[in-house]
Amino acid sequence: MAQEILQRVSSFSRPGKPKRVDPRHSDVPNVRPEHETPHADSRLLMRGAKVDTLVPYACIGAWAWGDSATWAYRAERDMPRIREAWEHLRAAGFNWIDTAQAFGSGESERICGELLADLPRDEFVVQTKWFAVPDGVNLTAGGQHAPRKKLEESLRRLRLEYVDIYLVHGTLHPSSIRTVAKGLAECVDQGLTRAVGVVNYDAEQMMRMAKALARYRLPLATNVCEYSVLRRHPETHGLIRVCRDQGIIFQSCAPLAQGRLTGKYSRGNQPRESYCASSYPIEEIEETIALLRRIAEARRVPIAAVALNYNLCKGTVPIVGIRNADQAADLTRALGWRLSTDEIRAIERVSLEGKTNVVWQRA
Template sequence: MKYRQLGKSGLLVSELCFGTMSFGAEGYWEVVGGLDQAAAQRLVDIAIDGGINFFDSADVYSHGQSETILGQTLKGKRDKAVVATKVRGRMSGDINDVGLSRRHIIQSCENSLRRLGTDYIDLYIVHSFDFTTPLEETLSALNDLVHQGKVRYLGCSNFFAWQLMKALSISERHHWEKFVSLQAYYSLVARDVEYELVPLCEDQGLGLTPWSPLAGGFLTGKYPRGQEKAQDGRRSREDQNFIQFDQDRAYAILDEVRAIADARGATPAQVSLNYLLRKSAVSSVLIGATKPEQLVDNINTVSWSLTPEEVARLDTASEPPRMYPKWMLDFTRLDRDNPQMML
């Protein structure tokens, strides 16, 4: 296992981050995994033995069960683990028990600390943008948590580029703690983040931590064409199948992934994870598992690297549409690259 800086921060995290969405079994999240304490402990032990020091949870995962179980699995190992959890989602029927208000952030942080059985959170992530609460209120509350020692670093997830840049600007203006990372949906079949968010992360020094790098299991290759609903897993459940991508295009990409995997003696999942690890903006890739063999297979991704030629093949196979203004900016910069071209 190799370790990378989380953005420009001094925090070093493993190239793979173990996501614990599968811990617990309550309501909406039951189908994701439904793992009890014993099953979760086995996976966390495998992750640690494999060199993973980065663990990701959220208060909404099984209404706090994921945090509680993760906290128990890390007993006696907490000081060596980097623990991330999230805030924003609705936690009860209380009208104020949702969002990124000062009230909800402070209350949620206290509850997460209690469930995790710790007195600090390494990386506190706002789970999504809150269109109701002013950013100044959110960022001020997060800054207070850092200065109180309850949180050490701040991150965000599921933001538009303009929202993230505005947040960074506000924090800089007030000399508040800034986001050091962005957790975003990114995979071979969904490279939308490359339009605006990846360049922003590179420019501002944020570490990108892709979620759903296997597109809800699609890039494991376990969903044959035309048989998706017949398989076990999230993509077979319509109420859980919120991860979006062009399915016809995705199968063509998966064909290239399989070809490289077969030639390498690897699995499609390893090729797909390896691809993201070759991207310069990426600090750590989130993986999830419900079975030990899945986790071991994912961890084995870091034992080898795709060649530049293989990355180029996958880049070509998965090239996203050139949306405006990208195609226009590519054209207008030609006069920089070739002084004679526009004369």
């Protein structure tokens, strides 16, 4: 049920006609300090209440793992490819996986549990998300205890004693932010997670959560929202800047606009309708893709690597959906170099604002 609800919520905000970004609302081209060039083995500090966690500059997105509603997952076809990609990424230094209770209605977590089985616990980082869908557990546990009860279920699927980061999956929870913060603190106190975060919170909601968590001496570690060349809304509306000022890691989900920024689609080969992140028809974003292609050819990297490097230069930590070894290779080639200021400015001239609504922080 969870994956069908997630799909319906995601489809509430279709982007409509593309809107170019007003340069006056842009952050500087290179937000990340010029001397800082992330590599696959580089690490950031994720703040926790009792233990901080070192995380890579990019995270492996596991939404497609086990999710048939959006990604048409088939175990016999996709599981061998996922295993191969995971081994490729581990060898390269990427060990941070993003999953959720809603992804495949728990199947993504179960697959993660298979991949992580028998690995030393300090060799990987995993985050999952509490989805406040009105199921039996959320309805009967009460507002404060629901996050813990659902996390206990997640941990059984993941075959783990704790996750590194536990996030609130969107603002559609019936309990108040203060009640949810108390529930997250309970998860930390019981050793079920080391850090906590939110997903799809705007700046005002995020700071309310940060204030509520501070009552329990618990920092807000991260906020996940859609951000890409095709959706710069979190930058132009100040969300990324607030995260930076508050020491909150901003994770950009759909940094490739669900494949639109890889160059694999065309007018005659449009993305699946269920790929709703920045879902402009390809003919409306051809100029953007053409520029990314020119930069990629000059640098001899994949188009996806250019789009991801843009995210890194802007100070975000991209969550990159990976389903096969080719996509894993694209991610590895996005690090170890930086776009020039001129290249970033050229990309931003053909970038899009994107939209949001009261339901979901995405285009």
